[in-house]
Amino acid sequence: MDDHINKGRRQWTKLFALTILALLVFFVSSYRWLRHDVPGFTAETLVEVDAHYMETNEQAVLVDDGPTALKARLDLIERAEETLYMSVFAMQGGDSVTLIYNALLEAAERGVEVKLLVDGLFHGMRFKDRQFIATADDTPFIDIKFYEPLNILAPWRVHNRLHDKIIIQDEEHMIISGRNIGDKYFKRRGDNLTYDRDILIVNPDDAPPLINQAREYFAMLWDHDFVSARKRPTLVSSRQRKQYRYDLKLEAAKVKARHQGFFAQSVDWSDNAHPIDRGYFIYNQPGRAYKHADVFHHMLTHLYHTKTDVEVYSPYIIFTDPMLRDIKQATMQKPSIHLVTNGVKSTPNWLAFSGYQLTRPYLTEDHVKVSEYQHPSASLHLKSYMFDQSTLAVGSYNLDPRSTYINTESMLFIESPSLAQDAQQSAESMFSANLTTAEDDPIASFSIRIKHVLINALSRFTSFALPLL
Numbered sequence: 001m002d003d004h005i006n007k008g009r010r011q012w013t014k015l016f017a018l019t020i021l022a023l024l025v026f027f028v029s030s031y032r033w034l035r036h037d038v039p040g041f042t043a044e045t046l047v048e049v050d051a052h053y054m055e056t057n058e059q060a061v062l063v064d065d066g067p068t069a070l071k072a073r074l075d076l077i078e079r080a081e082e083t084l085y086m087s088v089f090a091m092q093g094g095d096s097v098t099l100i101y102n103a104l105l106e107a108a109e110r111g112v113e114v115k116l117l118v119d120g121l122f123h124g125m126r127f128k129d130r131q132f133i134a135t136a137d138d139t140p141f142i143d144i145k146f147y148e149p150l151n152i153l154a155p156w157r158v159h160n161r162l163h164d165k166i167i168i169q170d171e172e173h174m175i176i177s178g179r180n181i182g183d184k185y186f187k188r189r190g191d192n193l194t195y196d197r198d199i200l201i202v203n204p205d206d207a208p209p210l211i212n213q214a215r216e217y218f219a220m221l222w223d224h225d226f227v228s229a230r231k232r233p234t235l236v237s238s239r240q241r242k243q244y245r246y247d248l249k250l251e252a253a254k255v256k257a258r259h260q261g262f263f264a265q266s267v268d269w270s271d272n273a274h275p276i277d278r279g280y281f282i283y284n285q286p287g288r289a290y291k292h293a294d295v296f297h298h299m300l301t302h303l304y305h306t307k308t309d310v311e312v313y314s315p316y317i318i319f320t321d322p323m324l325r326d327i328k329q330a331t332m333q334k335p336s337i338h339l340v341t342n343g344v345k346s347t348p349n350w351l352a353f354s355g356y357q358l359t360r361p362y363l364t365e366d367h368v369k370v371s372e373y374q375h376p377s378a379s380l381h382l383k384s385y386m387f388d389q390s391t392l393a394v395g396s397y398n399l400d401p402r403s404t405y406i407n408t409e410s411m412l413f414i415e416s417p418s419l420a421q422d423a424q425q426s427a428e429s430m431f432s433a434n435l436t437t438a439e440d441d442p443i444a445s446f447s448i449r450i451k452h453v454l455i456n457a458l459s460r461f462t463s464f465a466l467p468l469l
Contacts, residue, residue: 041326047301052280053415054209059273060419063198064382064426067262069179070096070186072200075267076169077103080112085168085218087117089161089396091124092182095255100181101132102252105245108142116142117222119162120149131244134236147408148226148288159468160226160288163396163407166214173269174201174211176281176395176412178383185381195430197313197382197423199394199412202270210412213281217410224286274419283410290467295397295411296323296404300330302387302413309336313384313427317341317363317370318355318400318469324362334367339399340427343372343436344452346379352400354458355469371435376448380431383411386424390417401467 063069077084077100084107091097108114116136118125123146125133136142147162167175177198179185184194201210221227236244256263284294303310317339319327331337347353363370373380385393395411397403462469 040322041297041300041329045297046304047298049280049298049301049305049413052282052298053278053413054280055278056209056276057203057205058208058210058276058279059202059204059270060276060279060414060416061200061202061269061273062419062422062426063175063200064195064423064430066186066188066193066196069177069196069198070099071263071265071267072175072198072269073167073181074099074103074263075269076167076173076175077107079173080107080114080169082170083113083115083168084170085115085117085166085215085222087162087164087166087218087221088181089119089163089165090122090180090182091118091129092180092184093124094183096183096186097129097181098248098251099255101129102248104142105132105135105139105248108136108139111141114142115218115222116144117162117218117227118144118146120146120228121158121161131236131240132248133230135241135245135248138238138241143229145222145227145229147221147224149228149230157288159402159406160286161402161407162221163403164221164283164410165396166218166410168211168214168218171206171208171211171215172203174214175199176201176214176410178381178394178396191377193378195378195380195382197384197394199392199414200269201412202273204270210276210279210281214410214412217281217283221286221408226286226288274416274422276419277415279412279414279416281410281412284408286408290405293404295395295409296326298411298413299385299393299397300326302385302391302393303327303330303335304333306331306333306335306387308388309338310388311338311340311384311386311424311427312399313340313380313382314399315342315347315379315381315383316349316352316356316398316400316469317359318352318466319359319362320401320467323401323404324359331367334365337365337368338371339363339368340371340373340380340431340435342379343374344455345374345376345448346372346434348379350451350455350458351462352469354455354462355400355466357455357459358463358466369437371437373431373434374436375434376445378434382427384423384427385411386420389420389424391415392420392423394423400469402469405467 148160165177179196184192187193393411393413397409
């Protein structure tokens, strides 16, 4: 009996020691991210954005409504005839994941080349979802790859994350978004509601420059050295895979039956599309350390050229000293800037909000207004940037150091006054009733006060790791 107890203690001691060692290696190896030096932004380093902008006959559809966003994804997958490429950070569970999984397998079963690229750490395809991976392995025409899976021998690589959210159907349609796949992103009402924004590109011609730019980016990621296919989970038998496929079809049919009227509606996306004067697709290059902030520098250049006003929606607003320095340099002409982010009531990410708490005191310029979305059961997750009420940028880029220097990120810049106006009106209808200024004190309930106290305490620690937030 004593030997059994001692053996158990030794095992727990080994596990504890390995955990401490792993954490030590992780933080030591993360030193390159905590001690970084990036070139500053000046008028001489302006991006030649005119060289990136392209005229196009493609059209843009604003999709803010959650259920419509899910319908758009399913519609593109169901329309696919030759290729369907999808990149996503995380699958976060619920009926929406069931519908997407089933639609992807159905597309492959009818001969469409389906490629699904997910983040190798936060993909969420574990436990029962392993059966989807195994079923996909047995299904021709569908492949799943993982960007930078966990490597315990290189723990610093956990910082290198795929954050793009893109769906490309043939050369006909594309969605770029901030949405992960999970029910909270596709709800219209109820608790745990997450507001987000998509741009759906419709191609009426044979040569779509914006869609083709996104296809080239996806192809580069798909073939990158950081990306690998996962081996088939050995614990999922052939019988289990067949049963899973049957159950998945049945469950998807039940979900559609519960919302029969909605899913049965046929949508012509061009009916709500806006003309695009010019546009381009931009992204951060993959890399395992602090890299050149391509998306951020394009944002800075647009800021520099802004004549009147800028409106920013980002779930997290966190600035390191180099970011703050560059933003001040880019806004020397002092355009009116309105920043909208989650407040303490709404934020689901305490760690990121603690970084925002450290940034907020520096956002006191007269031309800068900070509004916080305060709602006890909803949060904003869109990444939307509007310049001079005519240019709209939408994608996966948060206004924080991780999106700026570490993650893969992609954004679509579109010059279209009518689209920008549509986006502004939609945002006002979603958020205006629950916006407060940063100087207001919205803390009322006891639980929110406790949350605020804990986040303030957390800020004392996150100040040392701000470049990683």
